[in-house]
Amino acid sequence: MKTTTLLATQAYITGAAVEGLLKTITGRTRPSFYGPNEIAKPMFKGPFAKSIDYTGAKTNSSFPSGHTTVAFAAATVYAMEYKDKPLVPILCYTSASLIGLSRITENKHWLTDVVVGAALGYLTGRQVVNNYHRYAAVKNAKAKKGDLSFNLQYSQSVVMPGLVYRFR
Template sequence: MIKKLFLLLVFFPLWLTAQNNKFANDTVKVNDFSDAKYHFNVKQIIIPSALIAYGVIGLHNDDIKKLNTDIRDEVLKNGHKENRIDDVTRFVPMLSVYALNLVGVEGEHNFGDRTIILTTSLLVAFTSVRSIKKLTNVQRPDITSYNSFPSGHTATVFAGAEFLFQEYKQKSIWYGISGYVVATGTGLMRIYNNRHWLTDVAAGAGIGILSTKIAYWVYPFLKNKVFKGGNTESKVTAMAMPFYNGEQFGGSVVVRF
């Protein structure tokens, strides 16, 4: 069952290709920084800020703490069985961007530029999650450690979901929706596996979304000042992407063939 669910999550965005290709606009913007995603706007941070605020308030609010506990107790009462599919699904949205490009569905950026954006997003999320975990020192619901808040898995998957949305929203809104479905499911699995409280997941989601938005805001600077506006498609053939899941440091490597 888990294998079938994993295959569905991986190939669902590819299935959308057949459904939406005939409506797609194949023009890819290159170095056009007039798009709203490259510029800070208060409206862009309302949802991620609300999610983070809920998580932070929940650290000290008795009603929210009780809701956390009630959810945990309900999960355990209904015959909780831990599985680790969320260790895999956290990477599905971001890797879908590369998979879609591999089968010929072009996103907003070429390989080098989108990897710069994704790496920036993951670095922001990694730094934020690690720092906040040390500051808050919240015990996990399974009482194994004191690094529960916020959820690193959830931050990673929501960063990827926002990345998928931004790269393919001009093609079809359904690509972005599929990414957020996977992200939401991953966050819920963190609760089901008794690894995180609801507030951990909410804050992680907000951090992930905001991290990707920040990555797009700083991308024009990186492109023009760090990479000097060069052709990153021809210069970048591989990129290491760090991650932090709340327990281990690690990384993944994307290679352009």
């Protein structure tokens, strides 16, 4: 569980970093940018755009959905690490999907923001887990072989070089 939580945290941070970069580059307006009597249409305003909605809130950070990205990143890690327990992936992805749906119903994101956020989170979580398992396989392969190391010992003003071989 400890390793899985660390992997989920890494996926969360990685997903949030990529999502933040994409938000800055795209500058997409939120649905709340438009007043109640206006026709809403998504606009990409580009890097560092400043948009204020009719209530005075900043609205140029819609694409992709950050909440959905990090929810799917963490959900993917838990789903992959506990795939032998059928209920875990179902609960993880259902929870992440409900988070994405809430962002649409709260008028914070367009559908495409949520879909791209979900895909980004899924890919981020999957990459983190795959990298960890590749690293663990390489580390275990090295650990199965014997280790040969050189060491120096210092005792009573005498330096003693030596070789140490560990059998595994």
